[in-house]
Structure formats: C-alpha cells, structure tokens
Amino acid sequence: MKVQVKTLTAADAGEIELSEAVFGKEPRLDILHRVVTWQLEKRRGTARKARERSEVARTGKKLGNQKGGGRARHGNRAAPQFIGGGKAHGPRVRDFNPSLNKKIRRLGLATALSVKAQEGKLIVVEDLNLGEAKTKAFIASMEKLGITSGLFIDGAAVDAGFAMASANVPHVDVLPAIGANVYDILNHDTLVLTRAAVSALEARVNG
Structure with a gap:
C-alpha cells in the first residue's frame, strides 16, 4: 500500500x-x-484495604455486664461503632492487573x-x-x-x-x-x- x-x-x-x-x-x-x-x-x-473487625488489634474482653449498667450491650472494642474499631464494609483489595x-x-x-x-x-x-x-x-x-x-x-x-x-x-x-x-x-x-x-x-x- x-x-x-x-x-x-x-x-x-x-x-x-x-x-x-x-x-x-x-x-x-x-x-x-x-x-x-x-x-x-x-x-x-488498587484500592487501599481497610481493616475490618477481625483484623484490628483491640481487646476481646466484654466491656461490662450484659444487663444492669444502663448502657447498650457490647461484646468488644473491635466493633465498628467504637473509635479504633474495624471498618464495616470497608474497601477491599481488588486486582486490576489483567493479562x-x-x-x-x-x-x-x-x-x-x-x-x-x-x-x-x-x-x-x-x-x-x-x-x-x-x-x-x-x-x-x-x-x-x-x-x-x-x-x-x-x-x-x-x-x-x-x-x-x-x-x-x-x-x-x-x-x-x-x-x-x-x-x-x-x-x-x-x-x-x-x-x-x-x-x-x-x-x-x-x-
């Protein structure tokens, strides 16, 4: 041509x-x-991964009695509503490197x-x-x-x-x-x- x-x-x-x-x-x-x-x-x-509840370094001790304290019932400090707790439904690492x-x-x-x-x-x-x-x-x-x-x-x-x-x-x-x-x-x-x-x-x- x-x-x-x-x-x-x-x-x-x-x-x-x-x-x-x-x-x-x-x-x-x-x-x-x-x-x-x-x-x-x-x-x-690639998105930066957020640490979830099972991945943060927090105590697993129960905060207080289940009843009688006048406060909500909580299991441990890693719950998302606490400062320093895990992120609920946070970003996860995804692979954008196809071949x-x-x-x-x-x-x-x-x-x-x-x-x-x-x-x-x-x-x-x-x-x-x-x-x-x-x-x-x-x-x-x-x-x-x-x-x-x-x-x-x-x-x-x-x-x-x-x-x-x-x-x-x-x-x-x-x-x-x-x-x-x-x-x-x-x-x-x-x-x-x-x-x-x-x-x-x-x-x-x-x-």
Whole structure:
C-alpha cells in the first residue's frame, strides 16, 4: 500500500510503502474491544484495604455486664461503632492487573492502524521538525493538514520543539513509537505518523 508523504506545511515529500501486514488488516471489533478494555483496566489503581473487625488489634474482653449498667450491650472494642474499631464494609483489595498475550496486543495495534488507513484518517509526514518551537506555527501546520483532533507519533523520541509547541493545544497528543497504543489511536480523529514512526511500528508489530 503506497501513501503520499507530506511535510508539516502540506507539501509533497514523496511516497512510502506501508506493510499490508500492519496497515492492511481486516477490521476486528472484538480484538479492538479486548485490547482497549485491557488498557483501561491496567490504568486503574488498587484500592487501599481497610481493616475490618477481625483484623484490628483491640481487646476481646466484654466491656461490662450484659444487663444492669444502663448502657447498650457490647461484646468488644473491635466493633465498628467504637473509635479504633474495624471498618464495616470497608474497601477491599481488588486486582486490576489483567493479562493479555502479546499476539493479541500486536494484532490490536495493527488493526487500529489499519482502521485509520482504511478510513483515510492516516497522514504520513517526513518528520516533526517545525523550524521554530511556537504554538502559532504548530496550529498553522494543523490547519494546512486539515487536522482538528490528532495523535502525532514520532520515531524513537519525539522532536523536543514539536512537543513544546503542541503541549497546550487541545485534542492533540504526541507520542514516541514505543508509546503508540490502541486506545489513543482510536480516541483521535486523525493519526499522523513520521517515516521513522512507520518503520518502528512495523518492526514492533512484526516482532
């Protein structure tokens, strides 16, 4: 699959051959759902456990006589109504660290890239060198490329000037190739890859 390469000023910069094994997959909603669910589950933090009645260090001695004291009947100090007692129905440790094998994760990434390519929402640029690290220059480039919501993926490292210029622009994210993921790709209207990003993603998917 051949795609036209552009510069950040929307000028032509030749062509690039995209691998069919990475950018030509059939859409698989089941795979995308599995990978996105796995990603969002991995983001969740583990709740801090509260000690319950059986876990607090309190005396087990009965507070007073069962009857005749003019007070309520209590068994011991670990009851939830006492200061220092156990928490009733408190938070418990839950596991939010599911597993998903690498084959499915790679297939999910390739499927997400293929969806963007088939929808015509994939743009390949020569590099992310703006010339000057100014937000005004970045917004001008987005307008020339026709981007309102975009994920920009560079090679091994993101161009520092580009990252600085795009930092305060809404609906825009910038990632190195190693950080490319299904959720962020699907969460933006347009996917912008550099030549270096294309090579890195093809190598990553093909293992």
